[in-house]
Amino acid sequence: MQEEQGIVKRCNMGLPKATAYLVEWFVRYTKNRDLLFRKISEIKEEGENVLVKQKDGKTLLYHVQPFPDDFGKLAESIQEEQKGIVVYNSKENFDSMMKEWKRLSGIKGLTIYFVNPFSKLEKRWIISPNIHSKISDAQSLKEGLNSMYLMVDPISKEEVEELTK
Template sequence: MTPREYLLEWLEEFLKHKDVMLRRIVEIQRKDDRLLVKEKERTITYVVCSQDDLLEKVRSFTPCDAFGIALYNTAENIETFIKVFDELAKYKQLIVHFINPFSEMQKRWTIIPHTHAKIADPQSFEMGIKSLAEGVEQITKEELLQIIEQSNNE
């Protein structure tokens, strides 16, 4: 299993668990590197990204599409997110999940860039994002590959 496949699988289980009480999800379909989450009132597409393809994946959607991005909570992904935040904020229904399934603390933190851009103080923006990110342990690419390789061998 690749790191992207692992994250997509983790995200699917998280979304199912989160929906236990609300029961909005009708169906979840996996298509390549995407999850299509059909809810009673809309469909949300989730895609796994890294700092290398974040903007490319985001630009494959329109500013009105309902979609989500899942990234590992790495220093590189957080820095890239900060750099491209203004562009991400143009997508009204974009939700971004930073995830470390192996964290001893919280496993994820979430942000909606469009909403955050409206309420955040520009002077403390970067510090605020880094504070949010600290709630989940960061993971390096090397640690991630090692953990997933071990789980593949079990």
């Protein structure tokens, strides 16, 4: 019920329902992940952005963009030192990330969350392109990332729109 109210509130603020759903899921995930570490002092939502302030003074900005047109351009537009992009785990998003891999791997502090809240397997997989490009060789990179992608049920734009009606 509380989740539904949050989604309705975000939609009333002008967010498309698929985006509102993903923002709601990511905020809840972030809070749950922090239950053990207790590092977060504040979580602030600003439309598609989720700003996470930590007790140590660090600020992390996550941009929720369900199906971005250009991963590289989007990542470069986020100015914070620690930044993230939250997307649905679709084949198009995976292919788009791979197409921009060289560009993304040059951006320090970037983390990408591939999410499917409706998955019967894992709900998300996470990658930091800058770090992953340093620890894996080019030949095994695509195969390794594809394995991570398949740990979460892929979801299409049409399925997201249907499930978040």
